[in-house]
Amino acid sequence: MEKFYPEFSARFAQFLEHIRGRRIAIVGHARPDGDCIGSQVALARVLGTLGHEVLCVNPDLVPRRLQFLVPGMRFARTDEMLADRTDYTAIFVDCADHARAGERLKGRFPVVTGNIDHHLSSAGFAEWNFVDVHSAATAEVLAGMFFDNGLTVDAQTAQGLYTGILTDTGQFRFTSTTRRTFLLAAELMARGAKPTEAGFELYERETTGKLQLLERFLASLRMECGGRVCVGTLPNGIFEATGSTAEDTEGLVDYARCIDGVDVGVLIEERPDGAMKASLRAKNPAFRLDRVAAQFGGGGHACAAGLNYKGGAAGFREKLVAAIAAQIAAVDTPEEKK
Amino acid sequence: MEKFYPEFSARFAQFLEHIRGRRIAIVGHARPDGDCIGSQVALARVLGTLGHEVLCVNPDLVPRRLQFLVPGMRFARTDEMLADRTDYTAIFVDCADHARAGERLKGRFPVVTGNIDHHLSSAGFAEWNFVDVHSAATAEVLAGMFFDNGLTVDAQTAQGLYTGILTDTGQFRFTSTTRRTFLLAAELMARGAKPTEAGFELYERETTGKLQLLERFLASLRMECGGRVCVGTLPNGIFEATGSTAEDTEGLVDYARCIDGVDVGVLIEERPDGAMKASLRAKNPAFRLDRVAAQFGGGGHACAAGLNYKGGAAGFREKLVAAIAAQIAAVDTPEEKK
Numbered sequence: 067m068e069k070f071y072p073e074f075s076a077r078f079a080q081f082l083e084h085i086r087g088r089r090i091a092i093v094g095h096a097r098p099d100g101d102c103i104g105s106q107v108a109l110a111r112v113l114g115t116l117g118h119e120v121l122c123v124n125p126d127l128v129p130r131r132l133q134f135l136v137p138g139m140r141f142a143r144t145d146e147m148l149a150d151r152t153d154y155t156a157i158f159v160d161c162a163d164h165a166r167a168g169e170r171l172k173g174r175f176p177v178v179t180g181n182i183d184h185h186l187s188s189a190g191f192a193e194w195n196f197v198d199v200h201s202a203a204t205a206e207v208l209a210g211m212f213f214d215n216g217l218t219v220d221a222q223t224a225q226g227l228y229t230g231i232l233t234d235t236g237q238f239r240f241t242s243t244t245r246r247t248f249l250l251a252a253e254l255m256a257r258g259a260k261p262t263e264a265g266f267e268l269y270e271r272e273t274t275g276k277l278q279l280l281e282r283f284l285a286s287l288r289m290e291c292g293g294r295v296c297v298g299t300l301p302n303g304i305f306e307a308t309g310s311t312a313e314d315t316e317g318l319v320d321y322a323r324c325i326d327g328v329d330v331g332v333l334i335e336e337r338p339d340g341a342m343k344a345s346l347r348a349k350n351p352a353f354r355l356d357r358v359a360a361q362f363g364g365g366g367h368a369c370a371a372g373l374n375y376k377g378g379a380a381g382f383r384e385k386l387v388a389a390i391a392a393q394i395a396a397v398d399t400p401e402e403k404k
Numbered sequence: 405m406e407k408f409y410p411e412f413s414a415r416f417a418q419f420l421e422h423i424r425g426r427r428i429a430i431v432g433h434a435r436p437d438g439d440c441i442g443s444q445v446a447l448a449r450v451l452g453t454l455g456h457e458v459l460c461v462n463p464d465l466v467p468r469r470l471q472f473l474v475p476g477m478r479f480a481r482t483d484e485m486l487a488d489r490t491d492y493t494a495i496f497v498d499c500a501d502h503a504r505a506g507e508r509l510k511g512r513f514p515v516v517t518g519n520i521d522h523h524l525s526s527a528g529f530a531e532w533n534f535v536d537v538h539s540a541a542t543a544e545v546l547a548g549m550f551f552d553n554g555l556t557v558d559a560q561t562a563q564g565l566y567t568g569i570l571t572d573t574g575q576f577r578f579t580s581t582t583r584r585t586f587l588l589a590a591e592l593m594a595r596g597a598k599p600t601e602a603g604f605e606l607y608e609r610e611t612t613g614k615l616q617l618l619e620r621f622l623a624s625l626r627m628e629c630g631g632r633v634c635v636g637t638l639p640n641g642i643f644e645a646t647g648s649t650a651e652d653t654e655g656l657v658d659y660a661r662c663i664d665g666v667d668v669g670v671l672i673e674e675r676p677d678g679a680m681k682a683s684l685r686a687k688n689p690a691f692r693l694d695r696v697a698a699q700f701g702g703g704g705h706a707c708a709a710g711l712n713y714k715g716g717a718a719g720f721r722e723k724l725v726a727a728i729a730a731q732i733a734a735v736d737t738p739e740e741k742k
Contacts, residue, residue, distance in 0.1 A: 237575040239603030248590035265577035271664040284619040
C-alpha cells in the first residue's frame, strides 16, 4: 500500500524504538482545540498499546465540547505536573514552539524528545521532530504515521484523529485539505471514527451564553481597509455579562472572515490582565497572517494566526489593522503576487 | 481496483449503450440544491464526452451560490423546455418522484428513461433506475458509477460531484456519510475538485445584512417548554432594517436547534401581509414536526417542517408552542416512544 508519510514513517518507527519502555508525557498547548486533544488522545492510546505508561498534559482543561474524546484518558494540568517529580519523556503535539504549552510546562520539560506538528512557524525544538507544514492537522500526521507503521488504531483513537482533522480543516474546507486528508478520513471511518457523533458534539451543543457572545460579537463588527478587513471586539467582562467562557470565542472570528469581499477577519479580545489577544483569519494563504502575528509576538499559519499582546490596549487595534493593511498592500503589489 | 457500486456499474454501462447517440435532457427538481445542480452538471459533462447533445432542465433558476458550478453549461427552465418540441431522452436526477420537477415538466417528459437518486421514498419511476438509499448524495452514486466505468471526469465534473456530496452530507456530518463517501471525495480531489473553492462559494460569501439579521435573530431567542424548545422571531420590516432579504433566513433556525438540551428550534417570521411563517427543526425525527406543521396547514419532514399561517398574529406563537409541547409530551410518553 502507498505510504501516507513516506518521509516520516521509517523515522517514526525509529523514534518509537528510541523511547521504548519509557514513561511518556504528551504535552499539548494552552486553550487546546480539537486537533490538540484529538492528537493527544490518539498518541496516548497508541503508545498504550505499545506498553507505555502515558499521561496527557495541558495548561488548560479539556474543553466541554471535546470531553467526548477523553473517556478513560489521564489528563493533568500544569500544577499537577509540576508537583509530580516522576521522570517523563516529553512529546509535544500541535505546539509550534516550546512555550506554546506555557512557560511553566516548558520549564518542567526543558528537554523535549518528540515534537509532532504541522504549523508553518514550528521551530523544530525537539530531539525528534515530525513537522509537516503541508498537513492539515497534527492528527493527519499522526494518523498517516500510525497507518504506515501498522500500529493499532482503535475506535477511540480513530475518533480523536478524525476530530483533529475535522476541526483543523474547518470541516474539510481549508486549503490544507488534500486527497490524503480524505483518504485518511476514509481509513479512520473504517477503524470506527463516527463523523455524526463528532458533528453533534462539536456543532450541535451550543450554550445560550455562546449565542449571546456571538450576538455581541456580530454587533461589534466593523469594516476596515475599504471592506477588506472586518474586526470584531470582545471587551473585558463580556464573558460574565453573557454567561459564556473564553473557550466560547472559538469560531467567532470566522463570522468576520466569511463576509463577501472581506480578505481578513479579526477578533480582538481584551483580557482582564490588560493584554490584547487577537485571532486573525484569511481566506487566502497569500496574506501570510503568521507574519502579521509575529510582529506582535504571535504566530500560527498563513490563514490562521494569533497573538497575545502585552503592550497595552492604547493604539493596539490601529497598529494591528495597519500591519494587516501593509500585508494586503504587499500581496496586492504585482512583484509580491504568487 | 475495488468497485464503488458493484451492484450498479455494469448496468450503468448498458444504460449508456442503450442511450448512445441520443439527445439528452437532464432534469432536476424544484428549488435545486447543491446535489441537484452538481449532479446535473456532472452527468451532462460526462455524456458530452461520449458525444451526446445535452441540456439541463429545472423548474427554478440555478441559485446564486451554485453559479460557480455551471459556467459553459446549458440550463433551461420549464417554459423554455415546453416551447422546445425537439425529441429528448429524459434522465431525472435527485428526484424522489416524477413530479419533483413540477407537473409541467412531468407532462413534458411522460416517459423517463433514466433515474439516478438516493432518496428513501424514491419511486423507481423510470425505465432504468439507479437508486441507492444508502448513498449520501445522488452525486455519490454518479461519481462511483463514473469511476467504476473509467469515464472521463474533468475538473468541472469533479467539482460538481464534490459539491453535491458536500452539501447533502452537511459537510460530511450526516449519518449517510461513509468510508465510500470519503474515498470518492479523495478521488474527486485527484481529478480537480476544489474543496476550498466550494466552501468559499457556499459558506464564505455572507453579506453584512445577513449577519445583522442573524444578530437580531439571536437577540430574539427565547426558551419554552423548560428549555426543550427555542423560539426566535423576525418582526415585519426586519429585512429592510438590516439590509437583508427573505432568502437570508436560510439556516437561522439551526442556531435555535443547536443549543444543548433543545429538541426543537423554531423561527417565526411576521410577513408584511400579516401571515405568520414558521420553520421548525428537530434534532431527532421522533418529534415528527411534519405533524405539528400540518395542524397549521404546513408540512415537510420529521426533522424539518414549515408552515405559513394566515389566521393572524394574535396568539399564534402560543398555539404553535402548545402544539410542539403536545408533540414532545407524546414522544416522552413510553407508549409512543420509538
